[in-house]
Amino acid sequence: MRAVIAEDSVLLRVGLVKVLEAVGFEVVAAVGDGDQLLAAVEEHRPKVVVADVRMPPGFHDEGVKAAMIIRRQWPEVAVLLLSQFVEERYAADLLATNTSGVGYLLKQRVANVDDFVDALQRVAEGGTALDPEVVAQLLVRRHRDPLEKLTPRERDVLSLMAEGRSNAAIASSLVVSDSAVAKHINSIFTKLDLPPADDSHRRVMAVLRFLEVG
Amino acid sequence: MPSTTLRRALVRSARRPPWSADAWRDTRFIAAGIPLALPVWLAVTVPSVLLPVTVLVLVCARLFTAVQRGRLRALYGVEVPPLLRPADASAGLAARLRAGVNWRQAAYHLLVGPSLALGSLVVVYCWGAAVVLATVYGWIWLMPFGSPLRSSLAGLDVWLTAGGALLLVVTPWMAALMASLEVRSARKLLGPNRAEALERRVEEIAESRAGLVDAVDAERRRIERDLHDGAQQRLTSLAMNLGLARRTLKDVPPEVMQVIVDAHEEAQAAIDELRDLVRGLHPAVLEDRGLDAALSGIAARAPLPVRLDVDLTERIAPTVEAVAYFTVSEALTNVAKHARAKNVDVSVRTAGGRLRLVISDDGVGGADPTRGTGLTGLRKRAASVDGTLSVLSPLGGPTTITVELPCAL
Numbered sequence: 001m002r003a004v005i006a007e008d009s010v011l012l013r014v015g016l017v018k019v020l021e022a023v024g025f026e027v028v029a030a031v032g033d034g035d036q037l038l039a040a041v042e043e044h045r046p047k048v049v050v051a052d053v054r055m056p057p058g059f060h061d062e063g064v065k066a067a068m069i070i071r072r073q074w075p076e077v078a079v080l081l082l083s084q085f086v087e088e089r090y091a092a093d094l095l096a097t098n099t100s101g102v103g104y105l106l107k108q109r110v111a112n113v114d115d116f117v118d119a120l121q122r123v124a125e126g127g128t129a130l131d132p133e134v135v136a137q138l139l140v141r142r143h144r145d146p147l148e149k150l151t152p153r154e155r156d157v158l159s160l161m162a163e164g165r166s167n168a169a170i171a172s173s174l175v176v177s178d179s180a181v182a183k184h185i186n187s188i189f190t191k192l193d194l195p196p197a198d199d200s201h202r203r204v205m206a207v208l209r210f211l212e213v214g
Numbered sequence: 215m216p217s218t219t220l221r222r223a224l225v226r227s228a229r230r231p232p233w234s235a236d237a238w239r240d241t242r243f244i245a246a247g248i249p250l251a252l253p254v255w256l257a258v259t260v261p262s263v264l265l266p267v268t269v270l271v272l273v274c275a276r277l278f279t280a281v282q283r284g285r286l287r288a289l290y291g292v293e294v295p296p297l298l299r300p301a302d303a304s305a306g307l308a309a310r311l312r313a314g315v316n317w318r319q320a321a322y323h324l325l326v327g328p329s330l331a332l333g334s335l336v337v338v339y340c341w342g343a344a345v346v347l348a349t350v351y352g353w354i355w356l357m358p359f360g361s362p363l364r365s366s367l368a369g370l371d372v373w374l375t376a377g378g379a380l381l382l383v384v385t386p387w388m389a390a391l392m393a394s395l396e397v398r399s400a401r402k403l404l405g406p407n408r409a410e411a412l413e414r415r416v417e418e419i420a421e422s423r424a425g426l427v428d429a430v431d432a433e434r435r436r437i438e439r440d441l442h443d444g445a446q447q448r449l450t451s452l453a454m455n456l457g458l459a460r461r462t463l464k465d466v467p468p469e470v471m472q473v474i475v476d477a478h479e480e481a482q483a484a485i486d487e488l489r490d491l492v493r494g495l496h497p498a499v500l501e502d503r504g505l506d507a508a509l510s511g512i513a514a515r516a517p518l519p520v521r522l523d524v525d526l527t528e529r530i531a532p533t534v535e536a537v538a539y540f541t542v543s544e545a546l547t548n549v550a551k552h553a554r555a556k557n558v559d560v561s562v563r564t565a566g567g568r569l570r571l572v573i574s575d576d577g578v579g580g581a582d583p584t585r586g587t588g589l590t591g592l593r594k595r596a597a598s599v600d601g602t603l604s605v606l607s608p609l610g611g612p613t614t615i616t617v618e619l620p621c622a623l
Binding site: 009011012014015016018019022054059060061084085087088089090107108110111112113114133136137138139140 | 439442443446447448450451453454455456457458460461462478481482485486489492493497498499501502503507508510511513514515519520521522
């Protein structure tokens with residue numbers, strides 16, 4: 001799979017290239033800021049982009065902005081953002097454009113190569129990968145009426161859904177059976193008032209409700 | 215006693231003979247004040263122009279004051295502090311008249327100045343008289359013999375000369391007295407009074423404190439940026455390489471692999487520690503997205519459930535945002551350490567230009583803001599931007615910390 005990397009720290013950029021190539025990605029461009037990233041995507045049309053949130057010139061949220069442009073202009077290109085700190089506001093911005101093929105992880109998750117590659121593959125295949133820290137941030141808000149109705153267990157399930165996990169992954173993470181997860185998910189759909197439809201669509205809707213971006 | 219007073223007076227008068235520089239400086243200074251009082255004298259002698267002159271003086275009070283200050287500085291070397299509130303100059307006449315400082319100016323220009331000028335005129339007259347009288351023998355000698363004036367003066371000449379000499383000694387004293395009266399009244403009425411001077415000082419101090427607080431905040435940001443761009447990236451890169459090694463090196467002895475695994479985990483722990491440290495300095499998201507976004511970050515990382523309720527319509531001053539952020543951060547740390555609480559509620563609201571933070575927990579209470587460095591530090595931090603902190607924490611709980619900060623500095 002073709003990948004583009006945008007990271008201003010040369011050290012990390014080289015490291016990321018190494019990691020991606022080690023797991024079989026073809027890194028077609030590795031750049032240092034948002035503008036170069038957009039140019040590289042335009043030129044190479046990669047399957048996936050891995051970008052730092054904080055890049056020159058402003059060192060604020062240039063990566064988020066570039067990611068939003070990419071998602072709007074080239075929806076077939078998946079984007080995984082990396083950040084020293086993950087903030088749910090950036091995730092909300094990112095998911096507001098498109099809920100599939102996006103990921104947002106702490107930079108240090110890269111160190112855990114297997115987990116990182118797992119998340120990257122999920123994103124490249126059109127899934128989502130949200131850092132547990134982002135999901136945790138979403139839970140601290142008050143006045144989230146529909147979510148108030150969820151049981152703690154259902155919240156756990158929804159959190160993992162928001163991270164982008166499959167039913168099987170949720171089941172193994174919570175040490176319950178697949179059918180128990182399915183039951184919880186159905187209950188979540190009912191409580192969040194999501195009518196029966198395509199299951200993956202409802203999943204996204206539930207996560208959106210959770211993120212308050214829908 | 216009287217003899218010492220007399221001796222002192224003699225010594226002083228010896229230091230102030232009519233021909234001394236001091237006497238001349240005093241005289242020059244007070245004489246220069248006379249023409250400035252002419253309009254008012256004119257008004258007093260011709261009552262029909264009293265009203266227009268009074269209005270003129272009131273309207274031009276600032277100009278008159280500037281001239282008087284110039285006279286004091288140029289001729290007497292005395293600097294009267296400038297008036298406060300120069301912004302009033304652009305305000306309407308009514309506003310300027312209402313300002314207390316203008317009443318003191320008006321009193322000076324309409325009453326005190328002209329009275330002093332009258333005194334100064336007397337002093338100048340005394341100088342003339344002193345010179346004329348002291349030299350009366352010369353005048354008599356110049357007059358033609360048989361002149362009636364000559365004969366009428368002839369009997370008085372000794373007295374006249376003595377009077378002139380006395381005036382020569384006394385007039386420098388009068389000039390000095392007048393000059394000192396002028397300086398004193400100008401300082402009292404034309405410069406800022408004590409309350410105004412204090413007010414200005416407080417303004418200056420508040421300004422310099424705000425500058426200091428801002429500078430500290432900027433320094434925090436700089437350190438955050440340096441760590442973020444330097445050490446954090448290096449550590450992440452190190453951890454990444456170790457992770458890669460752990461994954462790809464398959465045929466190393468198990469003890470070597472153990473070393474790699476340990477190093478990998480150590481590096482990740484170091485990143486976590488550094489991350490917490492850097493976030494404690496100044497989170498980038500605070501600058502980018504404001505207080506709400508930054509607070510949800512710390513609330514999520516707190517080791518106990520935090521319910522966050524932020525309602526802000528617009529961004530507040532960056533330094534105040536930073537103070538609010540650190541206050542919540544520190545308060546949550548305190549709760550986790552001491553309160554044995556199950557839940558924390560954090561609410562952030564603005565009302566009437568003030569930012570109000572309320573942090574309440576259901577813990578054991580007994581927090582005392584007068585003891586322990588945590589709450590004292592928070593109180594000092596709030597005070598650094600003119601904010602207040604109050605703690606309600608009965609034994610057995612619950613604890614509520616309320617912090618009020620100004621939205622703008």
